[in-house]
Each structure stands twice: as structure tokens, then as C-alpha cells.
Amino acid sequence: MSVEAPPRPATPPSPPSRPSAGRRVGGLLLRSWRRLTAMRTAIVLLFLLALAAVPGSLLPQRSLSQTNVRQYFADHPDLAPVLDDLYLFDVFSSPWFAAIYLLLFVSLIGCVLPRAAEHFRALRTPPPPAPRNLLRLPDSGRLESPLPPSAALDVVEEELRVRRFRVVRRDGAGGPEVSAEKGHLKETGNLLFHLSLLALLLGLAGGKMWGYEGSILVTEGQGFCNSFQQYDTYSAGPLVDSGDLTSMCVDLDQFRAEYEENLTASSFTAAIRYGDPQGEERRTTIGVNEPLRIEGGRVHVTGHGFSPTFTVTLPDGTAFTDVSAPFLPTDQRTMASEGALKLPDLGADQEDQLALEGFFAPTGLMQGGVLTSVDPRPLAPQVAIFAYQGYLGLDSGLPQSVYSLDQDQIERGRLTEVGAANLSVGESLDLPDGTRVTFSGYKEFAALQFSHDPGQLWVLGAAIALLAGLLGMLLLSRERVFARAGPGADGSGTVLTLASLTRGGGESGPRFTALSDDLQGALTTAAPRTAPPDPEVPPRV
Amino acid sequence: MSDSSLAELSNSLFSVSVALYSVALVAFCAHLAFGRRRERAHELVGAAAGTGRGGVTVADRPAPAEATDGAARTNRWGVIALAVTAVGALTHAGVLVTRGLATDRLPWGNMYEFATAVVLVTVLAFIWFAVRVPNLRHIGVFVVGPVILALVAIGLGLYTEAGPVVAALRSYWLAIHVTAAILGFGIFMVSGIASVLYLVRSRPGADQGTGFVSRLPSAATLDRLAHRTAVFGFPVWTFAVIAGAIWAEAAWSRYWGWDPKETWSFVAWVVYAAYLHARTTAGWRGRPAAWVNVVGLLVMIFNLTFVNLVSTGLHSYAGV
Numbered sequence: 001m002s003v004e005a006p007p008r009p010a011t012p013p014s015p016p017s018r019p020s021a022g023r024r025v026g027g028l029l030l031r032s033w034r035r036l037t038a039m040r041t042a043i044v045l046l047f048l049l050a051l052a053a054v055p056g057s058l059l060p061q062r063s064l065s066q067t068n069v070r071q072y073f074a075d076h077p078d079l080a081p082v083l084d085d086l087y088l089f090d091v092f093s094s095p096w097f098a099a100i101y102l103l104l105f106v107s108l109i110g111c112v113l114p115r116a117a118e119h120f121r122a123l124r125t126p127p128p129p130a131p132r133n134l135l136r137l138p139d140s141g142r143l144e145s146p147l148p149p150s151a152a153l154d155v156v157e158e159e160l161r162v163r164r165f166r167v168v169r170r171d172g173a174g175g176p177e178v179s180a181e182k183g184h185l186k187e188t189g190n191l192l193f194h195l196s197l198l199a200l201l202l203g204l205a206g207g208k209m210w211g212y213e214g215s216i217l218v219t220e221g222q223g224f225c226n227s228f229q230q231y232d233t234y235s236a237g238p239l240v241d242s243g244d245l246t247s248m249c250v251d252l253d254q255f256r257a258e259y260e261e262n263l264t265a266s267s268f269t270a271a272i273r274y275g276d277p278q279g280e281e282r283r284t285t286i287g288v289n290e291p292l293r294i295e296g297g298r299v300h301v302t303g304h305g306f307s308p309t310f311t312v313t314l315p316d317g318t319a320f321t322d323v324s325a326p327f328l329p330t331d332q333r334t335m336a337s338e339g340a341l342k343l344p345d346l347g348a349d350q351e352d353q354l355a356l357e358g359f360f361a362p363t364g365l366m367q368g369g370v371l372t373s374v375d376p377r378p379l380a381p382q383v384a385i386f387a388y389q390g391y392l393g394l395d396s397g398l399p400q401s402v403y404s405l406d407q408d409q410i411e412r413g414r415l416t417e418v419g420a421a422n423l424s425v426g427e428s429l430d431l432p433d434g435t436r437v438t439f440s441g442y443k444e445f446a447a448l449q450f451s452h453d454p455g456q457l458w459v460l461g462a463a464i465a466l467l468a469g470l471l472g473m474l475l476l477s478r479e480r481v482f483a484r485a486g487p488g489a490d491g492s493g494t495v496l497t498l499a500s501l502t503r504g505g506g507e508s509g510p511r512f513t514a515l516s517d518d519l520q521g522a523l524t525t526a527a528p529r530t531a532p533p534d535p536e537v538p539p540r541v
Numbered sequence: 542m543s544d545s546s547l548a549e550l551s552n553s554l555f556s557v558s559v560a561l562y563s564v565a566l567v568a569f570c571a572h573l574a575f576g577r578r579r580e581r582a583h584e585l586v587g588a589a590a591g592t593g594r595g596g597v598t599v600a601d602r603p604a605p606a607e608a609t610d611g612a613a614r615t616n617r618w619g620v621i622a623l624a625v626t627a628v629g630a631l632t633h634a635g636v637l638v639t640r641g642l643a644t645d646r647l648p649w650g651n652m653y654e655f656a657t658a659v660v661l662v663t664v665l666a667f668i669w670f671a672v673r674v675p676n677l678r679h680i681g682v683f684v685v686g687p688v689i690l691a692l693v694a695i696g697l698g699l700y701t702e703a704g705p706v707v708a709a710l711r712s713y714w715l716a717i718h719v720t721a722a723i724l725g726f727g728i729f730m731v732s733g734i735a736s737v738l739y740l741v742r743s744r745p746g747a748d749q750g751t752g753f754v755s756r757l758p759s760a761a762t763l764d765r766l767a768h769r770t771a772v773f774g775f776p777v778w779t780f781a782v783i784a785g786a787i788w789a790e791a792a793w794s795r796y797w798g799w800d801p802k803e804t805w806s807f808v809a810w811v812v813y814a815a816y817l818h819a820r821t822t823a824g825w826r827g828r829p830a831a832w833v834n835v836v837g838l839l840v841m842i843f844n845l846t847f848v849n850l851v852s853t854g855l856h857s858y859a860g861v
């Protein structure tokens with residue numbers, strides 16, 4: 001917040017030290033940019049993103065279930081519209097969710113790119129000179145050797161190089177010294193992680209923009225082609241061109257559901273034929289966890305159910321054989337299903353339409369005069385149906401569900417109930433006008449979904465890179481080792497001061513101990529071979 | 542043995558485990574009440590490295606508890622407690638093994654099995670640290686106590702008869718995704734407990750007095766335990782979420798759909814990332830960071846309980 005000072009008329013024009021308006025704006029922008037790209041801001045934004053996701057899991061979401069949202073509106077007529085204005089039923093596509101997402105994105109770019117540049121520079125600069133007082137460092141100690149200083153440092157340098165340190169020799173004020181460094185991979189891992197996060201967000205957004213999916217119930221013997229007109233429901237990103245969909249048709253030959261003894265579903269499989277309508281047709285079997293993957297899309301089985309079939313014989317003898325409609329399961333355990341079969345084209349007259357609405361039980365059982373289902377397998381299929389005659393209102397222009405009758409038509413008296421019965425396969429219901437409805441059997445249907453997400457592989461790659469970067473960043477350590485050679489206490493030999501600085505990677509103490517033990521060992525073995533020492537050799541730089 | 546008797550054995554082992562843990566709890570209480578604080582040198586191994594130790598004197602790897610311990614008698618309680626806990630962990634593992642044999646599948650197909658496995662991981666992680674850093678045995682009460690409570694709640698509230706899983710769960714991704722989730726969750730539990738104790742231990746004045754607080758491991762040790770476990774748990778959890786997304790792509794046709802479970806796993810991931818950041822950010826180190834870790838633990842528990850039991854999502858068919 002800024003408070004504007006009141007104008008001070010008596011003061012002379014501002015002194016030259018005061019920056020111009022342009023510079024001030026520039027400074028302000030720079031400060032805001034710095035603030036936005038600070039790590040602290042990123043954490044706050046991350047938290048905000050997490051917090052913003054919470055209502056999305058506690059309130060019903062349109063993207064997950066339209067029905068639940070409608071139910072919520074019915075239960076909370078006052079509250080729901082207010083929540084809706086705040087996009088709380090579309091959290092993950094709301095402007096404020098996008099705002100946090102974008103800010104995080106910018107913040108990440110702002111903090112990762114400069115770091116990457118700096119890392120690149122650091123990769124090519126030699127390790128820094130040793131600090132003046134090595135014994136102040138957390139892990140440090142002294143080693144003694146009869147070797148002269150330069151030879152002792154040679155041994156140290158050799159040992160460190162074997163351990164893949166980058167080593168530099170310098171002639172410091174306190175004597176000849178060695179600086180060594182390794183573990184730039186840790187920082188590389190860090191950058192890889194943060195960059196992958198960016199890539200992942202990009203892939204996610206791209207998939208949303210150019211991806212689409214459509215779902216359809218397909219009864220055995222039927223099929224569909226990949227176009228938005230054919231789907232029962234579909235959703236598409238804003239950049240999808242509906243003329244550009246993957247060209248492909250699918251026919252369902254057979255659907256099978258298998259069950260364990262205790263009626264747990266053990267597998268669902270759909271035998272399909274698929275292919276480009278112009279190209280050759282292939283056969284395959286898809287199922288739960290095993291979609292069909294082709295170039296440009298995937299076909300999943302997302303559900304299944306039964307379509308009871310009926311034969312309708314009109315009084316004049318005209319028969320419509322085995323007409324069917326999918327009935328939606330209301331209970332996955334018993335596959336008790338509900339639905340409606342609409343027959344608008346039976347007679348010449350608009351008022352001659354017929355509809356059957358009711359309940360399908362794959363294994364029916366009458367309990368207290370009510371039909372229930374006791375088994376998901378079609379062992380004894382039965383239906384409980386109500387028959388209606390009249391005008392269905394299908395061409396009224398108002399959309400209506402395929403799975404139920406339009407209640408308005410019934411209330412208005414345009415559609416009247418003309419009969420009801422519980423039928424087993426082969427049994428019939430005779431309507432007052434002489435029409436006979438026979439329950440002739442059932443077919444299975446599969447809920448199929450075609451999905452296209454061009455960002456998917458990209459996201460997978462980013463996720464794997466993210467994990468690799470994360471492991472590198474967390475498990476590796478960056479280590480610097482310094483050694484300085486000074487004359488021994490009695491004037492001969494060398495006292496080496498040794499120290500290390502570690503970042504990350506767990507215990508540094510034991511590692512340092514191991515290193516200094518190894519160095520001591522190497523110095524000891526090197527001693528007899530290089531003797532007699534030649535103290536005049538100038539230290540290498 | 543028949544499947545049903547194996548399943549019965551599994552149930553008995555569950556009770557045996559709770560009983561053994563209860564015995565261990567009593568021993569841990571005795572350890573905390575009568576045990577002397579161990580010497581600092583041992584503690585440093587677990588404490589933050591790089592706090593001004595000079596010389597090459599840092600070789601104090603944790604020696605076996607009995608070997609260096611002159612006043613062994615009081616600390617014997619710690620060893621007994623740990624041993625009983627280990628036996629409890631064996632029978633606890635037996636619960637899952639027998640269930641797996643009875644059902645012929647991995648024993649994490651429903652919430653009862655999943656939660657039981659998570660608690661087992663917590664116990665094993667604790668044993669691992671308590672063996673290596675003897676001083677950490679002093680937090681045994683605060684690990685085994687919640688473990689017993691959790692197991693009782695699981696046994697009473699989530700028990701499910703041994704049986705097959707639904708078609709959607711028959712995938713090798715069950716092994717990959719759920720195993721990682723169990724590992725991550727179990728480790729995070731230890732991390733969260735350590736941070737809670739750290740918050741208690743690091744209150745001003747906690748060092749004075751002779752209450753149990755002063756017998757807890759030092760704040761630095763607890764903080765380090767919390768961090769190390771979180772550092773282990775975070776990539777595991779990341780992997781679990783990624784594997785879940787891959788499985789979701791095959792099973793539900795999209796890799797990410799903001800299903801309640803997915804949403805809360807993401808929230809937890811973010812909170813743990815924030816914890817790791819906070820620990821390296823000036824002004825957030827210490828208590829604020831520990832609070833973030835505690836929030837992470839609460840989110841994980843919420844994710845396992847509320848999201849599975851109350852909200853409806855695709856994951857809810859995992860069964861209760």
C-alpha cells in the first residue's frame with residue numbers, strides 16, 4: 001500500500017537526487033518483478049494453488065458430475081447461485097484458478113532462468129580459493145606427512161581427482177593450497193526439476209487447449225464414428241477444430257463381464273472392430289485398464305450395462321422386432337438398471353407414439369410385489385415396465401433425456417400410461433388398443449469413450465524428468481574440499497590443513513572422516529617412494 | 542492351509558500385533574520415565590551436521606546401544622521396548638502376508654489393508670532410525686502410541702473381509718502406485734510425528750525442568766529426523782502421484798481429472814514441497830517449517846479418511 005503525500009507548495013523543485021518518474025516506475029516494476037520471482041512468493045503461490053484446489057474437492061464440480069451440481073442447487077437454493085458466481089462449481093477452469101496458475105508460471109520462469117544462466121557460468125569457473133582459516137569450517141582437521149609441501153599437495157590433488165573433483169592449485173597467502181569441488185549435478189538436478197515443472201504445466205495447458213473427448217453408449221452390434229454429432233456427451237478444448245478429429249470408427253461386436261464367486265466383477269472386455277472408414281478394419285479386445293491406443297486417440301471402456309430388447313406388434317400385425325435402448329445401471333453390484341425405450345415412428349400419426357419406461361433386472365426376484373435384482377449376471381432377466389402412448393415431444397425443440405420420459409408431457413396429458421407389467425423373457429404385455437409388447441431378451445452395451453490429448457506424452461516426459469531432477473537435487477551433495485600445506489612442526493615434512501564444505505546429501509561428518517583417512521593413507525604410502533624430497537620444486541598452479 | 546483359515550490367521554495376527562505394540566508402549570514409557578539421557582556425542586550423529594565441531598572428531602557413528610553404555614540398566618528399557626516393537630512389526634507384517642496368501646493378490650486392495658500397511662511402514666521406519674540413533678528411542682511412546690490408536694481404529698472402523706478386488710484394480714499399477722503411496726505415507730507419518738515433537742521440544746524453556754519433554758531428543762535431532770524422512774518421502778510420494786496418473790490414464794481415460802483423491806494428493810505434495818523450501822528459506826526455518834510439515838501430515842490423514850469415506854470420487858470404489 002502506498003500513501004500519497006500532500007503537495008508541499010513551499011518546497012523548491014526536487015533535488016537532482018530524486019529519480020525521474022520514468023525511473024521510479026521502472027524501479028517499481030523491477031521491485032515487483034523481484035518480489036514475484038522470489039522463492040518465497042513461489043511458495044505462497046503454491047500454497048494458494050493448493051488452497052484453491054480444496055473447494056474443488058469439497059463442492060460438486062460440473063466437470064465431474066453435472067447431476068451432483070444440480071442436486072446441490074436443489075438442496076441449497078439460496079447459497080448455490082452465490083457459489084456459482086464465484087465459479088465454485090467450476091473451480092479448475094475458473095479465472096482465479098487460472099490466475100494463480102499463471103502467476104506461479106511467471107514466477108517460476110523468473111526464478112529458474114537466471115539461476116540456469118548462473119549455473120552455466122558456475123560450471124566454467126574454477127573452485128574458489130580456500131578460506132583463510134580452514135579450521136573454522138565445520139568439517140576440518142590436520143594431517144601430517146614427511147613429504148615436502150608440494151609433493152604432499154600432489155598426493156592430495158591426485159586423490160581428489162580420482163574422486164572426480166575439479167581441482168585447482170594456488171599459491172595463497174597462507175601457503176600453497178588446493179581447492180576442489182564436485183557435485184554440480186545437484187544444482188543441475190534442481191534446475192531440471194524446476195524446469196520440468198514448467199514443462200509439465202505447459203503440457204497440461206496444451207492438452208486442455210487441443211484435447212477433446214466424447215462418450216457414447218454402444219450396444220452390441222452397433223458402432224460409432226469419431227465426430228461430435230455422434231457422441232452422447234463430449235467436451236473439447238477451445239482450439240479444437242471439429243473438422244479435424246481423428247478419422248476413425250468403432251463397432252462393438254461383443255461385450256463380456258466376468259464375475260468372481262462373490263460377484264465381484266473380475267473383468268470387462270469388449271471385442272471391437274475399428275479403423276479409418278477409408279482404410280482397413282482391425283479387430284481387438286479392449287477392457288478396463290486396457291484401452292485401445294492409436295495414433296491420435298484412445299478408446300476406453302468406461303462402463304457397461306444392459307439394453308433389454310422388445311418386440312412390438314401393432315394391432316394390424318406390423319411387427320418391430322428386437323428394438324432396444326440402453327438402460328443405465330443404478331446399482332453396480334446388482335446391475336439393476338433403469339431406462340426408457342421411445343418408439344416415435346410406429347404409426348402415421350403423431351399421437352401414435354409408444355414408450356416403455358421401467359426397470360431391468362439381470363437376475364430378477366420379486367420381493368413384496370416389487371422387482372429387484374440380486375445378481376449382476378443375466379441369469380434370469382426380468383423387466384418391470386410401464387407403457388405410454390401419445391406424443392413424446394421429441395421434436396418440440398427442447399432437449400430431453402434418452403433414459404427417461406419427459407415428465408411434462410405426462411403431466412400435460414399428452415402421454416398416458418396404458419399398461420404396466422413385470423415380464424420375464426418371452427412374456428408379453430397387451431395394451432388396450434391391441435398392441436402387444438413382448439420382452440424378447442437383452443443385449444449388453446458398453447460405455448465407450450474416445451479421448452485425444454496431445455499434451456499427454458509431453459506431460460509424461462516432464463514428469464519423469466521432474467522425478468529425475470528431484471532425486472538428483474535431494475540425494476546428491478555439493479562438496480568443496482580445501483587443503484593448505486604448511487611446514488611441519490619440527491621444520492621437516494608438511495602439516496596439511498584440510499577442510500570440506502557440503503551442501504545436502506546427508507551426513508557430512510563420516511564422509512569427511514573417510515576422506516581424511518584415505519588421504520592420510522595415500523600420504524603414508526607415497527612417502528617412501530618420493531623420498532628423498534626435493535624442496536626446490538616450485539608449486540604447480 | 543485353506544484361504545479362510547489364512548484369513549482368520551491374519552485377523553488373529555492383527556490382534557497379536559496390537560497387543561505386542563501395547564507391551565512395547567509400556568516399555569517405552571518406562572524408558573522415557575526412568576531412562577537417563579544419553580551422552581551428547583551419540584546425539585550429534587542425528588543432529589544437524591555442521592554446527593561448529595572442530596577437528597576430525599566426527600567419527601562417532603552410532604555404536605550398538607549396549608556396548609558403550611555403562612549405566613545400561615535404565616536404558617535396557619529402551620532395548621526391550623524396541624525388541625518388542627520389532628516382534629510386533631513381524632506379526633504386523635504377518636497380517637498382510639497371510640491376507641495376501643488368502644486372497645492371492647497384493648494385500649492392499651482396500652482401505653483396511655492399505656491403512657494397515659501404512660502403519661507398518663511407519664513402525665519399520667521408526668525401528669530403522671531407533672536402531673541407528675539410540676537416542677531416538679525416547680520418542681517411541683509418541684510413535685507406538687499413535688500406531689496403536691490407528692490400528693484399533695482401523696480394526697474397528699475399516700475391517701473388510703478378505704476377498705478379491707474389482708476389475709479396475711487388477712493391474713500391475715496397483716503394485717506400483719499403491720506400494721509407493723503406502724511407503725510415502727508411512728514415512729510422512731514419522732516425519733509429522735517428529736515435527737510435532739520438535740514443536741514441543743523447541744518451546745522456550747523446554748530444556749529446563751525434569752519433565753518428559755527434557756528427556757526427548759534435542760530439538761535439532763528431531764528437526765533433522767523430520768527433514769530426512771520428508772526428503773525420503775517426497776520423491777516417493779511424487780512417484781506415487783505420477784504412477785497414479787499413468788494408471789488413471791489407462792483406467793479412467795485421463796491422467797488427471799481433479800478427482801477428490803487426486804486433488805488432495807496434489808495438495809499434500811505442494812505442502813511437502815513447501816516444507817522442503819521453508820527449511821532452506823530464511824525466516825521460515827525452525828518452527829514455521831515444522832508447522833508446515835504438521836499441516837502436511839494433517840492433509841495426508843484427511844486424504845486417507847475423509848476423502849475415502851465421505852466424498853464420492855473414482856477412488857471410492859477401492860472399498861472400505
Ligand code: HEM
Nearest residue numbers: 037038039042046107108111190473474811814817818821
Ligand atoms: C520462484 C520459484 C522457485 C524458486 C526460486 C525455487 C528455488 C529453489 C531452490 C533454491 C531450491 C534449493 C534449496 C536448497 O537446497 O537450498 C529449491 C528446492 C526445491 N524446490 Fe524450488 N523454487 C521455486 C519454485 C518451486 C516450485 C513451484 C516447486 C514445486 C512444488 C518447488 C519444489 C522444490 C523442491 C521439492 C525442492 C527440494 C528442496 C530440498 O532441497 O530439500 N520449487 N527450490
